[in-house]
Amino acid sequence: MEFGFPELAAIRLGYGLSPHMKPPATADELLAGVADAAPGPDAYTLQDARDAWQKRKDLSDARDAGGEAEKMAYDDFGRELGRMNWLDLQRRTARAVDAHSGFGERLVQFWADHFTVRGNGAAQQPLVLSFVDEAIRPHLNGRFEDMLFAADTHPMMLIYLNQNGSIGPNSPFRQRRPDRPLGLNENLAREALELHSLGVGAGYSQQDVRELAELLTGLAYNARNLEIFRPGMAEPGAETVLGKSYGGDGPASLDDIRAVFRDLARRPETAAHLARKLAAHFLSDDPDQGVVDAMAAVWRDTGGDLPQVYRVLVTHPALADSFRQKARQPFDYIATSLRALGVTGQQIMGFEQRDQNRFLVNPIQRMGQRWGTPSGPNGWPEEAEAWINPPALAARITWAMTVPRLLLPELPDPRNLLDVALGGTQSDALAWAVPKAESQREGVALILASNDFNRR
Amino acid sequence: MIILRGAMDGIDVFQPYGDPMLRKLRQTISVGPEGGAADLDGFYALHPSLQSLMPLWQGGELAFAQAVSTPYRDKRSHFDGQDLLEAGTGDDVGEGHRIGGWLNRLLQEMPGATSETAYAVGTDEMKILSGRARVKSWSPDADLKLSAQAQLLLDQIYHDDPLFRDAAMDAGDLAGEGMGREKGPTGDARALGLFAATRLNADTRIASFSLAGWDSHARQAQVLSRALERLAASILALKEGLGANWAKTTVLAMTEFGRTVRENGTGGTDHGTAGALLMAGGAVKGKRAYGDWPGLADNQLYAGRDLLPTRDIRAYSAWALRDLFGVQGSTLERSIFPGLELGEDPGFLA
Structure with missing residues (x-):
């Protein structure tokens, strides 16, 4: 039997072949299918997560005031939340199995892993689902800077990488509480540079990590009102990240944070890091430098327009040349x-x-x-x-x-x-x-x- | 060899409460004997969640070295840090994995080593054992269901694909050697220790597994307790499983780097430089703190924020290999830990 692009595309870029449908015949068809991985009707939202938080709180209050029945109701809901991680696996598997092109669902897996979060305990499970549905899926086919901003300001990321408690050392919030050991936490800032954008080999310094951590202060999730930015916690004044100053004028705002993520997303180091990572995920653990360079060039030229970068990946001869070099996860x-x-x-x-x-x-x-x-x-x-x-x-x-x-x-x-x-x-x-x-x-x-x- | 992934805060595990700066730098963590830690020697105290190891300390079977690190500096990335720890090389970031792990290079130098000599336990990748020499790998809860005929056919199918062929060969040999799951929050760690012990009681001389969960950026008191309880469970399971062989055993538990000396704004600590190495086992000269304590005053810190490394952690590993396997100094400095200067023998093996 002969095989060509359709088989390679389904096997290498999707979830394989199916007895129920034909593989994508062309690169255009494959790429058009990415849109199918947009948030579905079952998308989990922050509002859903907030409702779950409120319900758990109400049940907890009722338990504290009530008897056996209230305790059982609270425990049952906790178990229900705890199983959401498995429900998530079930949903993701179902979408992967049904997706025609499959490339979109593979990209969900790739980007959700690039921006890894991990829920701690039952109460955070709704946020994990919302992270994929609200920070990853809507941006699969858009600009990387939008995904970077959405992911690194999403409540689940703020919690996972400890941004939630990172407080500007000279912020009003800090100054009103002189006796409490409050201050910076540099976890999100470090991973935003090292893992999410530039890559560890890029020429940033501990000082850049520190300045970015100061710039990111103010980002904090409040489950009560769904807000993610509290200006009173932000470090006053300008911060310099990779030689560029942010937040110098006016009160601290989310716009400064959007600006730094936009600049990081368009940096050539980010283009090189992400081009290699995509090629290493889809083509080979040790990918052909030609395809990496070609993707990085398009990334730089387009400022990180993902569909154009994907097009290079799926039409490059390396797709055929490196067949079977990857093991399925x-x-x-x-x-x-x-x-x-x-x-x-x-x-x-x-x-x-x-x-x-x-x-x-x-x-x-x-x-x-x-x-x-x-x-x-x-x-x-x-x-x-x-x-x-x-x-x-x-x-x-x-x-x-x-x-x-x-x-x-x-x-x-x-x-x-x-x-x-x-x-x-x-x-x-x-x-x-x-x-x-x-x-x-x-x-x-x-x-x-x-x-x-x-x-x- | 236990790899502690995520950067264990050595200052909180072996708390230098005798250093007056500790109280100034940390308020809610590392609170010494007054906070429930067990005094060890009047200067250091053991984290309360390692209480179950106190009998080992008293019996001279537990020790530690403070202020040790790999040559990795400044970027403070977990993943590069772990690569370097397992590669055993100098600080040429990204190069590490290409030459494999230092335990594998040890095997290449050991006369009579077979694929049974070293074991990677669990399903985590152990780069410390990766390389040219064959090693075995199995997980305590693994299982294989396959008829003899299907196994023969699979052998044929995998024949020209070494990755699958070798993995399947070992899986076939080891099917039925699993031992099921252990219950409770430390059950998985206990199972790793018990399974490693079964191998070490047979032909295996080196076993390695990893424990994650050390990255305590916030609420360190809770995060570190959980991780330490698992570490203690794995060590006690090794001792239990090894029986009489425990007397001949050296356990090293090491991490990619330490954490900032100051408590951060969220009751935790951020990525640092020097950390601590835990040693246990009957072959260890225990009940002792090794290493030079650099101090916690501002002018004693590394980069104004981290504990200053006073010894390359590879020197401890190298001296252990010299004592346990008779590896020559020149081999250690050139092949197994390229660029290392062995220096003085810390003398931690009995």
Whole structure:
């Protein structure tokens, strides 16, 4: 079988091939599909998060005043919030499985990881969902500066990187409380430079981190009224970041913060950092310098217009030349497997708790990617070696052996599945081995466990 | 070897309450014996959440070194810091991962080393063990369901793809060696320790795993307690699992860098420079603080904010390799830790 752009696009840039739909035929079709990853009707908003916060507070007050029934109501709601992380995994899987182009949902995964947040405890779970729906999805197809600003001023990021309690040492807020140990916290400022924009290799200094931390004071989330900026907490006066002064005149405002993020987003160091990161995620752990340079050039020329940068990525010869150099991460692996098996998003959304656990939550954890809990703000590792090690590969093989049989009323014929799932890209070794399996179940498992299928 | 990811605040774990500056720099954290920490020697006190390790201290099986660091300076990035810690090289940022980890280079120098000699435990990537020498890797809760025929076919399928082939080979050998999950908030850490012990009781000589959760920018009292309880659980599980072999064991727990000496505005600390190294095990000359304390006064700090490193942390690792495996000084300084000057033997192994 021959294969071309459609197969490469689906396998490398989307969530693989599906028995229900054709892969995108052209780069235009692939790129147009990114719009499908915009916030959906089920988008979770900050207002939803606030409502959940209010409800929890009311239930907590009622519990303190009431008896057993009130305590149970409070605990039940806490458990409901705690399960939102798994609901999020379920929703994301369902959208990935159904998306025609798939590239948009892959970009959601990429950018949500680039701007890693992690909810601490049940109460923060609504904010994690809102982060992806309100800071990432609306900006996938826009300018990077808008995503950078939205992500780094989103309440979940302010909480995760400790901006919430960072207070200008000379701010009015601080001066009214001389006895309390209040002051700067430089966590968000550092990661905004190191991880989110310039990259660690760029020539910024500890002084730049410090000045940016001062400039970011005032950013603080108040769950009561949804505000994210409190001028009274901001450090007065101008701050100099990378040689440019911000916030010199007038009272502190969010506009100064928008201005610094805009400038950071357009810097050539940011162009180079993000071009390489996109290429390393989609093409190869050690990407071709030609495609990196081409993307960085478009980034610089357009000031970080993402669709134009994506176009370079998806039309470059490196797309074909570096085929199978990437290993699918566990989320990608599970979504791609379900899609190849013909499972639909509707079926996935129908999973009750038990199926959620055995088909999604537990397997992804054993594969090394416990949902919503990367170990640091740099997100999940990119290299194949991080994902294909003995225990993690054992978890993939076990998934391939057990889940299809539990999930499908009837298993597909492995010989058909080979073409459906791999579209002519399968190796001779796999094509040779699949018909020799002892059972349909093992034939299906060999395909899903194969390096052909686990690589992209 | 335990890698503590996220930058452990060494000043809060082994609190130098005898330094009068500590009280001035920190108000709500590191409050010494009056805040419940256990006095160790009249100068240092042990964080309350490591109370369960006090019997080891009393028994001479727990020690630490203060004010140690890798050669990494100034950028204070967790991820570069960890890469350098695991690579064991000098401060050439970004180069680290290309030459693999220092424990792997040790294996390349060990006569008779096999793939069983070193073990990466858990599903976290352990760059400290990555490199040319083969190592094993398994996770306490891993499992593999595969028939013999399917396994043979998979061997064929993976044959020309070393990454998959080697991982599957080990997975096949190790299937059934898992031990299920341990319950409770420290259960995963305990399982890592118990599983590592089963390997070390067999042919393995070096086991490595990582514990995350040390990045205490805010509410450090809570964040650090949780992390320390997991660290203590993993060490006690190692001791329990190793039985008599504990007497021959050295545990090193190290982190990418320390944290600012001053408490920040949110009851936490930011990224710093020098930190602390924990040593445990029957092979350790314990109940002692190693390293030179640089002091906390303004003119004693690094860059006006961090604890000043007084010793390269690699020197401790190198002396341990010399004592435990007989590695020559020149090999240590040239191959395993390129650019390191071994210096004086800190003498922390019994």
